[in-house]
Amino acid sequence: MAGEPGGTRMLDQQPSMDGGLNNVSDDIVVQSNQLRKAINCRLTEYGGVTKRGGTQRTSAAVLTSSAIQNGYTWRKDGGTQQLMVVANGTLYTTTYGAFPLTWTARSGALSTGTPPSFAQFRDAGADVVFIADGGLLNKWDGTTFTTNISGTISASVITVHNQRLWGTGDGTAPDSIFYSSLNDGSNLGNAANNGGQIVVRTFSDETIVGLASVNTSLLIFHRRGISRLTGYGQDDITVAPQGVTADVGTIAPNSITSIGNVAYFISERGLYVVNEAEVSPVGTVERPDPLLAPIRTLSNNEFDDIRAAFNRATRELWISIPSYGIYVYHTILRAWSGPWDTAYLSPATTCIFETLNASGLPIILRGDASGWVSLCDAPTIYRDNVGADGTGGTNYNMTAQLHRMYFNDDALAKSLRFGYVTAQLNGSNSCSFTWRTDMAAGSYTLPVSTAGTWGTGVWGSGSWGGAGSRNYRVQMGGTGYYADVTLIDSSAALPAFSRVQLEGFALGRR
Numbered sequence: 345m346a347g348e349p350g351g352t353r354m355l356d357q358q359p360s361m362d363g364g365l366n367n368v369s370d371d372i373v374v375q376s377n378q379l380r381k382a383i384n385c386r387l388t389e390y391g392g393v394t395k396r397g398g399t400q401r402t403s404a405a406v407l408t409s410s411a412i413q414n415g416y417t418w419r420k421d422g423g424t425q426q427l428m429v430v431a432n433g434t435l436y437t438t439t440y441g442a443f444p445l446t447w448t449a450r451s452g453a454l455s456t457g458t459p460p461s462f463a464q465f466r467d468a469g470a471d472v473v474f475i476a477d478g479g480l481l482n483k484w485d486g487t488t489f490t491t492n493i494s495g496t497i498s499a500s501v502i503t504v505h506n507q508r509l510w511g512t513g514d515g516t517a518p519d520s521i522f523y524s525s526l527n528d529g530s531n532l533g534n535a536a537n538n539g540g541q542i543v544v545r546t547f548s549d550e551t552i553v554g555l556a557s558v559n560t561s562l563l564i565f566h567r568r569g570i571s572r573l574t575g576y577g578q579d580d581i582t583v584a585p586q587g588v589t590a591d592v593g594t595i596a597p598n599s600i601t602s603i604g605n606v607a608y609f610i611s612e613r614g615l616y617v618v619n620e621a622e623v624s625p626v627g628t629v630e631r632p633d634p635l636l637a638p639i640r641t642l643s644n645n646e647f648d649d650i651r652a653a654f655n656r657a658t659r660e661l662w663i664s665i666p667s668y669g670i671y672v673y674h675t676i677l678r679a680w681s682g683p684w685d686t687a688y689l690s691p692a693t694t695c696i697f698e699t700l701n702a703s704g705l706p707i708i709l710r711g712d713a714s715g716w717v718s719l720c721d722a723p724t725i726y727r728d729n730v731g732a733d734g735t736g737g738t739n740y741n742m743t744a745q746l747h748r749m750y751f752n753d754d755a756l757a758k759s760l761r762f763g764y765v766t767a768q769l770n771g772s773n774s775c776s777f778t779w780r781t782d783m784a785a786g787s788y789t790l791p792v793s794t795a796g797t798w799g800t801g802v803w804g805s806g807s808w809g810g811a812g813s814r815n816y817r818v819q820m821g822g823t824g825y826y827a828d829v830t831l832i833d834s835s836a837a838l839p840a841f842s843r844v845q846l847e848g849f850a851l852g853r854r
Contacts, residue, residue: 354758356749358829360391364679368632371748371826372731375630381745381830382681385662387674391521394840395742395833397721399710400730404444408432412711414598416462417699418484421471426486427699427709428473429717430460433652435475435489441702444732447717448556452489455479459598459695465509465529474529476502476511481532497522497533497541501597504529505557512564518551519544520566521573546571546587554597556607561620563607564591565600570618589623592616596650603675604844608661610650612639615663615673626673638668653696656706664693686740687728691716697798719813726836742839745830749846757825758848763818765790765831765844772837777816781824788818811844823851 360655363377374380377391382537385393410432418426427438430446433456436447454460458478467483475482481496482489499522500513504838509529512521524531525538533539544552547569554565564571567689592611594600599610606619608626614633615626627633642650642665651664661673669683691712701707708720722730727737751758760779769775769790780786827846833839 352848354751354753354756354848354850355845356751356827356848357843358746358749359843361393361744361841362387362389362391362677362679364674364677365634365681366632366747367634368636370636372754374516374749375793376747378631378679378747379681379744380747380828382739383743384684384686385680385681385742385744386658386672387434387677387679388840389674389676390842392840392842393681393744395726395838396684397723397739397838398725398727398730398740398836399718399720400722400725400734400737401716401718401732402438402443402445403447403717404732406715407436407447407449407717408434408715410456410715411694411713412715412717413456414459414462414695415697415709415711415717416473417697418464418473418486420486420698421827425700428484429463429695430454430477431711431715433477435484437484443719443734450484450489452482452491454482454491458500461499461501461503463504463509463529464648465504467530468528472529474502474509474532475502476513478513478515481511481530483530488740493530495531495537495594499532501555502529502532503551503555503557503562505555505562506560510550510555510562512555517543519549521552521555521562527774539748542573542585544571544573546585547590550593554594554600554609555603556600556609558602558607558618559576559605559620563588563618563620564746565597565609566592567595568593570623572620588618588621592623598648599650599652599663601654602654603661606659608652608673609653610639610663614639614673615661626678631679633783635663635665635671638665642666649694651693651696653698653708655708656698662696662708663686664696666692669693670696686738687718689851696720726838739834739836742833743830744832744841745828746844748826748828750777750826751846751848753850754825755853757823757851757853758787758827759823759851760820760827760846760848762785762802762847763788763829764847765816765818765841765846766813767816767839767841768813770837771836772833772839774835775831775833775839777818777820778830778832779820780820780828780830781826784822786821788820790816790818813840820846 364376365382415429455477475498480492499511509524522533531537550566596610671682691714730737
C-alpha cells in the first residue's frame with residue numbers, strides 16, 4: 345500500500361517445490377515451484393522439499409579392497425531373500441538383518457572387469473540366480489556356485505521374459521540375442537536343448553547392448569535404436585524382431601530400468617522412457633532434463649559406469665552419474681532433484697540396487713569403489729558413511745535455491761524487508777536462509793526447533809506432509825531488481841520446507 349517505507353509493498357513467493365530442479369532454463373522463465381539448486385534434496389508428493397537421508401555401511405569391515413561391481417536381491421520361492429554382490433570377481437552373499445551384516449565369500453571366480461548381470465529363474469525344477477559376466481553362464485543355487493556352465497553361450501546381459509532366460513553380449517555374435525528352453529535357463533543359447541539364437545537386424549548389424557522385459561515385449565537396446573520381440577512363450581511361436589525406434593538407443597546399458605509398463609534408460613540426449621510402442625524424452629520445455637550437461641562431459645568409460653535403480657518406497661528413479669553423484673527423478677511428480685553428493689562421490693558409487701529390509705519394505709543399497717556396501721536412507725541416520733554400529737560418519741549439506749524472484753516486475757528496483765519460510769526443522773541447529781540480489785547479500789540462521797512431525801507418513805528416515813510445520817519470519821535487507829533465496833542445512837538432521845514468501849517495497853525504474 346502507499347505510504348509504507350520505500351513505496352508500494354510488493355510480494356513474491358515460492359508456493360511449493362514440487363516442480364523440482366530446473367538448472368537449465370533462463371532465470372526469468374523458471375517456474376515459481378521450481379528450484380535452481382536441489383543438492384542433497386528430495387521432493388515430496390505434498391509440495392515440499394526435504395533433506396535426503398544418510399548412508400550407513402552394512403558391515404564392520406570392507407568386503408574387499410576392490411570396487412563392488414554389482415548387487416542383486418534373490419527373493420526365493422519360499423519367501424526368504426538373500427543379498428548378493430560381486431567384487432573383484434568374487435561372489436558374496438548375506439541375509440538382511442541387524443547390522444553388521446556378515447558377508448560370505450563363495451568359491452568360484454567371475455570376471456573382474458565386466459559388471460555382472462543377474463536374473464532369478466528356473467534351473468530345471470530348482471529356483472536359482474543366473475549370473476552373466478561376459479563368459480559362459482554361471483549360477484548360484486543357495487549352496488553351490490557353478491561357473492562357466494557347459495553348453496551355454498557367452499553373455500554380459502541377461503533377463504527373463506515369457507518363461508525363458510534371454511541373454512546378449514556374446515563377442516562372436518554382437519547382433520544376436522539368445523534364449524533358453526521354457527523354464528530352464530541352464531541351456532541358454534543351446535540349440536540341442538531347445539535354446540537358440542536370433543539375429544536382430546532391425547537396424548542393419550547394430551550391436552545389442554541391453555535387454556528389458558516390458559509387458560508382452562522383450563525390448564532390445566542398441567546404441568542407436570530399440571527393437572522389440574514378441575511371441576516367445578508357452579506357445580513357442582517365432583516372431584521376427586521389429587523396430588520401435590531408429591532415432592535413439594542407450595549409451596549406458598546399466599541404466600536400463602524396468603518400472604511397470606515402461607523402461608527408463610540414459611541416451612546421449614538424457615533420460616528417456618520407452619514402452620512397447622514408442623519412446624520419448626523425459627525432459628520437456630517446462631521441466632528440462634538436468635542430465636544433459638553432465639552427460640556431455642563424460643568419457644566412453646564413464647558412460648559405462650552410469651547406474652540406475654528404482655526406489656519403490658518413494659517412487660524415485662535414482663541415476664548415478666560418475667563424478668556428479670545421484671540425480672533423482674520422481675516418477676509421480678515427474679520432477680528432478682539432486683545431485684546427491686558426499687557419500688555418493690566419496691567413495692565413488694559403483695552400483696545401486698533395490699532390496700527389502702527385515703520388515704519387507706523396499707530400500708536401496710549402494711556399492712562403492714572402496715569395497716563397502718551401504719544402506720541408503722538409513723533410519724535415524726542423518727550423516728554419511730556411518731559405521732555399521734551407528735558411529736562416525738560425516739555431515740552433508742542440503743542446498744535448495746529457489747526460483748529467482750522479481751516481484752512480478754523485473755525492471756523495478758525493490759528494497760527487501762521480510763522473508764517468511766514454512767518449515768519443519770526437526771531439531772536442525774544449522775539451517776540458514778540466505779539471499780542475494782544484484783546489489784546486496786545477507787544471511788539468517790533459523791532458530792533451533794524440535795516441533796512436531798512433518799505430516800503423518802514415514803518416508804525413509806524422515807517424515808513429510810504439512811502438519812506440525814512452523815512459519816519463520818526473516819528480517820531481510822538490501823536492494824535490487826531481484827532476489828535469489830537459498831536454504832542451506834549442514835546439521836545432522838532432516839529438515840523440510842514447503843513455502844517461502846518475500847516482502848519488499850518498490851524503489852524505482854531502471
